[in-house]
């Protein structure tokens with residue numbers, strides 16, 4: 121009963137309820153919350169500490185940023201979920217919080233879009249800056265060597281490199297990306313007699329325009345670290361996978377190259393196995409395996425490749 125009371129006390133305050141409400145839309149930094157709620161950082165931090173102490177939110181520092189998210193592992197999380205669901209959808213304070221949050225996110229998305237728009241032509245060089253691409257691609261090729269499917273999906277396809285390599289494994293292959301400039305380069309790359317079964321479409325990997333169970337393979341290569349809500353993209357990857365379909369995610373392991381945020385629009389400085397595996401498990405992906413590719417050159421980062429299979433219905 122003590123835990124339940126602590127939870128109710130922590131949630132039972134206007135600002136803290138507002139924080140829970142905006143965190144239900146995805147993980148967030150303190151600075152983003154101060155902009156959404158128009159309250160000072162010390163004040164928001166004080167409320168966040170109370171929420172974290174009561175186990176309602178989890179805090180994870182990463183470089184100079186600190187992220188918060190709802191603590192879905194709390195045994196009373198269902199109650200938090202219900203509280204959030206009970207918030208009146210027409211409450212003016214909550215609506216204004218959401219509007220400001222949408223603006224903060226839109227500004228960040230614009231900055232990231234501008235980065236990719238400006239760098240689309242150079243992307244194939246840039247992508248090899250911190251990793252030996254050939255090694256990652258060789259490992260992924262081995263992992264998919266026995267796989268054949270009807271539809272292969274590449275989320276955050278960029279200039280379409282994954283489609284170029286892996287489309288021979290599928291009767292049809294489609295890449296989604298939010299950035300039109302990247303897609304222009306991808307289309308040129310896919311304009312080849314061997315790739316007539318490939319196409320790219322503009323689309324957000326937080327809301328993939330495909331039906332449940334449509335794909336036999338989904339690839340998410342070096343995309344999660346740009347996203348507001350990487351867990352949601354993993355959920356979308358799993359949703360569009362057919363039972364027994366395979367998902368393959370490649371991204372950085374946790375690192376400290378803060379400059380990637382400012383200079384290359386990264387939001388997250390890599391991901392731990394625990395984090396990615398939890399997202400995959402929550403999305404009904406089983407037989408999850410993690411591989412780490414160690415750097416071979418100074419300045420390279422460790423790359424993780426996480427694979428799994430969609431559970432049978």
Ligand SMILES: C[S@@+](CC[C@H](N)C(=O)[O-])C[C@H]1O[C@@H](n2cnc3c(N)ncnc32)[C@H](O)[C@@H]1O
Nearest residue numbers: 236276277278297298299302324325341342346
């Ligand atoms: C680092 S690039 C990787 C591209 C490609 N997967 C590769 O390995 O070359 C990341 C790509 O993710 C795209 N992206 C970022 N946010 C996205 C979103 N919400 N939905 C779809 N694509 C997104 C960017 O436009 C960019 O093309």
